Amino acid sequence: MRKLVKPLVLLSILITSVFLGGCSKMTMFNPQGPVAEQQKDLIFWSIGFMLFIVAVVFILFSIIIVRYRERKQPEGYEPPDDHGNTFLEIIWTVIPIIIVIALSVPTVKTIYSLEKPPKATAHKKPLVVNVTSVDWKWIFSYPEQNIETVNQLIIPEDRPVKFKLTSADSMAAFWVPALGGQEYNMAGMQTDLYLQADHPGVYKGRNANFNGEGFADQKFDVKAETQEDFDQWVKDTQKSAPKLTKKQYDQLMLAGHSKPMTFSSTHLQWVDHAKMSNSDYAEKIREQNKQSNEAN
Numbered sequence: 001m002r003k004l005v006k007p008l009v010l011l012s013i014l015i016t017s018v019f020l021g022g023c024s025k026m027t028m029f030n031p032q033g034p035v036a037e038q039q040k041d042l043i044f045w046s047i048g049f050m051l052f053i054v055a056v057v058f059i060l061f062s063i064i065i066v067r068y069r070e071r072k073q074p075e076g077y078e079p080p081d082d083h084g085n086t087f088l089e090i091i092w093t094v095i096p097i098i099i100v101i102a103l104s105v106p107t108v109k110t111i112y113s114l115e116k117p118p119k120a121t122a123h124k125k126p127l128v129v130n131v132t133s134v135d136w137k138w139i140f141s142y143p144e145q146n147i148e149t150v151n152q153l154i155i156p157e158d159r160p161v162k163f164k165l166t167s168a169d170s171m172a173a174f175w176v177p178a179l180g181g182q183e184y185n186m187a188g189m190q191t192d193l194y195l196q197a198d199h200p201g202v203y204k205g206r207n208a209n210f211n212g213e214g215f216a217d218q219k220f221d222v223k224a225e226t227q228e229d230f231d232q233w234v235k236d237t238q239k240s241a242p243k244l245t246k247k248q249y250d251q252l253m254l255a256g257h258s259k260p261m262t263f264s265s266t267h268l269q270w271v272d273h274a275k276m277s278n279s280d281y282a283e284k285i286r287e288q289n290k291q292s293n294e295a296n
């Protein structure tokens, strides 16, 4: 028994620090937009409900092991010959059905509602941003503004943003924890994700799907601005940022990291990686690059 005391104390310290240490700082529990808010509510409902079930089970368990423990019986004792109890059978069949309904109905409802722009701002036209992941960078194209950025995302506050996700090569997952859950980027196809920021601020974004060596640094900043500041940024960028050249873009297709960049045109004029026929665009460039390196 004494041998067990030390590990038990350590274990309890560990558990308490896990529960009390990080929670208040966890981005997911401090949502900055309606999508993240909805997801947080769903997580809390599910965890709360399941904790309640765990509590009920443990209370019943404790009562039963105490009440029906082995006791000294009088000589010649015969235990009662009990058969099934229909009433109890019905109860413990109905309760799990209720549990499944209570967990699945809100989950399915939330998942379906996240396919559409947030309700509160549904009257506003969403800003469209094409997100292309390439080992190990993020390329953001604003087709309506004819702007492209690398490793930095500028969005207006209080307006839904429709992200059209794809990948130039390996599968990645676009994740801005403060604004909502992740969604996969896959070559040759497009996945959609609506996010929205409630306030101006800078939020962290990253890849949530392991894709090799440079994965840990495949990060970007999300800057949410007031609509006026955003419009000003669009104007300034259109006026003074350089045009994206095909050579520069092809350079981005090579595996590696990149500094944040801004351009006054998008790569969508040459290639949309969401289209199946273009999914080998990056491969071709890498092959050419390899050959020219060998030739030199």
Ligand SMILES: [Cu+2]
Binding pocket: 186
């Ligand atoms: Cu897929």
